[in-house]
Amino acid sequence: MGLQTWADLVILDMTDFDIVLGMTWLSPYYVVLNCNTKFVTLEIPRSEKLELESVYKPKQAKIISSIRARKLVGQGCLAYLDHIRDVEVESPSIESIPMVSEFREMFPMDFPDMPPERHIDICIDSELGTHPISVPPYRIAPAELSELKAQIQELLDK
Template identity: 35%
Template sequence: MAHIDVKVEQLPYDLEIKTPITNKNLIANMVYKGCEIWIGERKLLVDLIELVLKGYDIILGMDWLAKYHAQLNCRAKKVPEDILAMLINAPMDQLKVENVPVVCEFPEIFSEELTSLPPEREIEFKIDLHLGAEPISETPYRMAPSELKELKT
């Protein structure tokens, strides 16, 4: 991993990794902490543990996926991002805003030219309650008496 400008550190322990690819146990004990990876225009941080595996650049593990609230569809073998992204297989000079369905549906949100993802902005929402419904006051876990009193008020 000589191509990244991040200081390498030794782990305080050895990781033994068994892979179906090599059918051998690999020992890993070096970590590159705080590496930046970009997914779209979003910068995310990851601690990379060095492995000698051909054919893979990085492997994002379950802990990292959980940290960033990734949703996986293992049955379909897809990461659902159909709300956030749309792939169009066309040369750049043929891309037009009117070819993107969500842009046509909400023209007031998008500018004439799409150069990046839209900026983060607040959204207004409300929760409609049924007439006469009262909030549920149940503790989701054990609480100190002072916390329980605060929850009930």
């Protein structure tokens, strides 16, 4: 069956596709897309059903560096960040690390709860007459401070 049809196309610089047909072209032919079996069925009125099988072979995923990805996102490109982890693979044991095996006495299997008690008291002596520096943790305007004090006092009075 030789199907002749027309399509109003816009030329785009694409490397992965030959043509993109939109809903305006697909609707009159009652197109059914089966993504699982890779079949496209055209149920053309007053004609027999036409089935097309995809011959598209997906290319390898394009991998870009994080620097390039950051630059593209900065230019306004949409991005989707994902982290994939294989839950079936067990994490490596500590014995499989060569450095740990070589210095086994440095890596005990169980650690005590608290560090050992030290016999030296550490003291930092300051000069006579010096006082700790007093800096308020939060700066607040005097008007806000008086309002805050009033609110706290009101809550305490309840």
